[in-house]
Amino acid sequence: MWQLYQFPLCPFSRKVRLMLSEKGIAYELWRENPWEMREAFMHMNPAGRTPVLHDPERAITLIDSRAICEYIEETTDRVPLIIGTASARAEIRRLVALFDENFFADVTGPLLNEKMKKRIFLKQPPESRVLRDAMRLAHEHLYYIDYLVDHRPWLAGPTMSMADLAAAAQISVADYLGGLDWNGHDQARAWYSVFKSRPSFRPLLAERMEVIQPPIHYADVNA
Ligand SMILES: N[C@@H](CCC(=O)N[C@@H](CS)C(=O)NCC(=O)O)C(=O)O
Structure with missing residues (x-):
């Protein structure tokens, strides 16, 4: 299952959460305070920013909310959110x-x-x-x-x-x-x-x- 590294007031993580929920994709929340610069998190994302979306089974790590949202949009048919001409x-x-x-x-x-x-x-x-x-x-x-x-x-x-x-x-x-x-x-x-x-x-x-x-x-x- 997807794991979303985030903290409650990160607006970019909120955008990803809305996107996943609107599309009916299951995910787990993993709490991350980027200002603590946790070593394992810095290893996953050297920019040290939330959100990070990670799937350990498929070894996929996605970084940057826009890149994440575009990935979700491209890989899911349900509820298109970048639509039209x-x-x-x-x-x-x-x-x-x-x-x-x-x-x-x-x-x-x-x-x-x-x-x-x-x-x-x-x-x-x-x-x-x-x-x-x-x-x-x-x-x-x-x-x-x-x-x-x-x-x-x-x-x-x-x-x-x-x-x-x-x-x-x-x-x-x-x-x-x-x-x-x-x-x-x-x-x-x-x-x-x-x-x-x-x-x-x-x-x-x-x-x-x-x-x-x-x-x-x-x-x-x-x-
Ligand atoms: N362009 C990035 C911005 C992410 C971002 O700025 N995240 C903030 C939290 S809301 C952060 O992690 N800041 C910590 C830092 O910049 O050191 C995105 O869309 O994901």
Whole structure:
């Protein structure tokens, strides 16, 4: 069976978990704190980052969430998530990159650094300026989701795609860390609450990262 090396608030691991669940692929969770740089993990992935998807029976090790998701997509017929014409598939990949790179750099990454890494690992207080900037940029990203949802049923087009999974994974971590103010983002909120109700999402919402508690609305599917 697949083993996914991850920690609960890793947005890239969350994207892979959503992908595996949507496709009905069984996997085990293996807890990995990349900041501890465990020797056996560094041996498996010299970049020292989660997620890593490993199948010991077939001796397959997959590294990098996008490479992992593309592998799953290419090797499974069920529930295609990179779909449509070449242009439609390019649009899906553009949005995956936007959330993996820009949203992470602007919002999820700084929140994780200030609220998780500094608290658990570095034992330092968060910097309020960095948190304010991340929340301001989160608004810009939520406005863009509002715009997309105004024009399309799902972020990249008429059906759910990998773009929705990538966005929901980043947003769920930012929301857990109290970095999102949903006021004025009714369209984005409606799109996200549909996601929150999906069976693939429920285990993520139920999970907690030790010592860090999410806001009350985080796991509420009606919020
Ligand atoms: N592009 C990579 C990014 C993975 C990544 O940045 N993972 C973070 C956790 S969310 C990590 O392991 N950081 C540890 C480090 O960079 O040392 C992917 O999509 O898998």
